[in-house]
Amino acid sequence: MARPRRLPRLYAAPPSGRQTQPPRILKGRPRASPPSPRQYVPWARDSDSSSWRDSSFKLLEASLTAFGSVVILGLAGYSYHVYYKSLVLTKMENAFAVGYSSLEKAALSRHDVNAEHVDEEWIARKEQAMIDGIVDGTAQGHYWLLTGEKGTGKTSMLLHSMKKIHGEGIAMLEVHGDLEIFRLRLGKALDYEFHEDYIGSLFSFKGPRDTTPLLDIERAFNQMEKIALKRKKKLGRPLVLILNGVHLLRDNEDGRNLLELVQQRAELWAASKLVTVVLNSNDYWITERLTHEATRLRVMPVHDLSKDDAISCMKKVRENLSFEEVPNSVLEHVYSKIGGRLRFLNHVANSSNMIEACDTICAQEKRWFLNQCWILGEEMDPAGEEQQDTCTGAMVLAKELVKKQQAMQRDGIAGSGLPQIPLHQAREIMTKYDWIQRHDHLNIFAIDSNSMVQAGSVAMQNAFRDVCTQEGFDEHLQATLDRLDQLESLGRTREITFKDFQNEGEYQAIVEGGKKDSGGVIVSLKAVPKKAD
The missing domain is CATH 3.40.50.300 (P-loop containing nucleotide triphosphate hydrolases)
Structure with missing residues (x-):
């Protein structure tokens, strides 16, 4: 019985979803030509569909990975932001x-x-x-x-x-x-x-x-x-x-x-x-x-402390520190020198010699006052006009405070405290409103919450008295004021110089207007012929 004839097998079937291998030629078989594009291949459509599904899956996978990374990064950033705000409030x-x-x-x-x-x-x-x-x-x-x-x-x-x-x-x-x-x-x-x-x-x-x-x-x-x-x-x-x-x-x-x-x-x-x-x-x-x-x-x-409180404080601290009972006369002298300022009282009460410590404090306050506000007299340089304006204002105000203190002593009210002047009057005395603010910052004068001006301390008031009552101070102050008026007048004066004269160097000036006229002063110049000898 004859066996049935078998058809020649030209190519091996390509595995699904994988890249096909080149055709394997069997021995003893004739080589067949590859299928034409128009020839119907039963597994070609399945291969194209599988490749599209594979690309779509990769795109979706990459998108999900990127989205997940962004979400995780956002959650981490938001968590850190919330944590940081909580940490700020906790700290x-x-x-x-x-x-x-x-x-x-x-x-x-x-x-x-x-x-x-x-x-x-x-x-x-x-x-x-x-x-x-x-x-x-x-x-x-x-x-x-x-x-x-x-x-x-x-x-x-x-x-x-x-x-x-x-x-x-x-x-x-x-x-x-x-x-x-x-x-x-x-x-x-x-x-x-x-x-x-x-x-x-x-x-x-x-x-x-x-x-x-x-x-x-x-x-x-x-x-x-x-x-x-x-x-x-x-x-x-x-x-x-x-x-x-x-x-x-x-x-x-x-x-x-x-x-x-x-x-x-x-x-x-x-x-x-x-x-x-x-x-x-x-x-x-x-x-x-x-x-x-x-x-x-x-x-x-x-x-500052009142007189009674300051004296009792100094007496108590001297008893605690050196077991010394200081006479009231010494304590009253100390108060007359430095008043009830706590930083001065603390220094004096802890010193071995209270009177000497008071003199040191008064000398320091006087030097500070002179270094900041001393006046230069009639030999003042023009460059120091602005600085000397504030200094003379301080000296004039200090002189007024000394006069008021002397009046209080004559009237028997010296124990009521430092002499005071209302702020608006102090500005009038100093002739400028903002000068007192500079001296307040330098602790030369003090302005309280009721707008009353006084010396910066009792020691500073004593410095005012020592300076303003010394011999020749009034003349020196007046000479400084006169020099300032002179410099101010020179500053307001303008000098006009004419050069390159023509018409043999003669001009005629005609002045129009004046104080009685509402307009300004007009000066016109014109050349005039020279008169014959």
């Missing part, structure tokens, strides 16, 4: 916790050495109870300005109140005239980095929000409000922000803008009882600037 909240910052520790240690006897052992100041209420959060609804002369104990009382509650709920910083330095000190007091350590800032560009330090200060206050709201809800007490040395701000546009920003925030916080702002200043211009827009401001003047 700032810790800044108001129990304890002190490095600045407060340094200030406490410094004032403990110099003013411990003054605040604790000598006398309980009447202002201390009110400051205690402000610092511990009992006194709410206002913001405060502590004002007074240098060395009256304002900062010491604040630190003493802070020490009682261990700095809980308080942030304190020293003010500086440079806004950048103020911004850094505020960030240090609040433990706030102003987003400078935020990693997201590496991928951002500077925009209109990166302007002046005032914007960063505003952001810090915004963050502090959140802490204040949380504390108010939890404890019912406000935070306390103490700005020490506000008078160090410059009286220019930057300083006024910063003071305005602080006052606006203080008004809002006082109304909502979130934060109590305490401003400590030695100069009057801060009071004058804040009073214009103030509604919830309370001014607390801190002045």
Whole structure:
């Protein structure tokens, strides 16, 4: 029986989904030509469909991978952003916790050495109870300005109140005239980095929000409000922000803008009882600037001790330090020399020779006054006119205060304190309104919260008396004033020089107008013929 004829097998079937191999030729078989494009191949359509599905799957896989990466990156960035904001608030909240910052520790240690006897052992100041209420959060609804002369104990009382509650709920910083330095000190007091350590800032560009330090200060206050709201809800007490040395701000546009920003925030916080702002200043211009827009401001003047309090304080500290009982006559002499200024009393009470220490302080105050305000007389150089204007104004005002003190002594009211002159009269005496502000900053004169001008201290008033009563002072002062009038007249004089004369060098001047005429003076020149001899 014959076997059936088998058809020749030319190619091996291509595996599905894989690239086909070149055709394998069988031995002993004739080579067949490859199929033409138009020839129907049963597995070609399946191969094209499989390739399209494979490309679509790869595209979808790549898209899902990219989308997943973006989602993970976004979640990571958002988580870091939330964590960073939470960390900022946590750090700032810790800044108001129990304890002190490095600045407060340094200030406490410094004032403990110099003013411990003054605040604790000598006398309980009447202002201390009110400051205690402000610092511990009992006194709410206002913001405060502590004002007074240098060395009256304002900062010491604040630190003493802070020490009682261990700095809980308080942030304190020293003010500086440079806004950048103020911004850094505020960030240090609040433990706030102003987003400078935020990693997201590496991928951002500077925009209109990166302007002046005032914007960063505003952001810090915004963050502090959140802490204040949380504390108010939890404890019912406000935070306390103490700005020490506000008078160090410059009286220019930057300083006024910063003071305005602080006052606006203080008004809002006082109304909502979130934060109590305490401003400590030695100069009057801060009071004058804040009073214009103030509604919830309370001014607390801190002045020298009275005579009885100062004498009892010195007597007590001498008994504690050297077990010495000082006679009242010596203590009264000390008070007549230096008054009730705490920084002077502390120095004298801790000295072995109290009278000699008083003389040293008075000599230092007198030298300071002369170095800043001495007048140069009739031989003054024209270049010193502007500086001597302020000096003569100070000398004239000092002379008026000495005259008023002598009148008080004649009337038997010398024990009522230093002689005072209203601020508007002092400006009239000095002939310019802003000169008194310069001398107030130099602690030569002092302006209290009631706009009354007096000497910077009892020792400075004694320096006024020594200088203004010395022989020949009135003549020297008058010679200086005359020289200033001469220089001012020369400054107003204009000299006209004519050159290149024509018509044999003769001109005729015609003056029109004058004092009686409402118009100005007109001078016209014309050449005239020379007269014959």
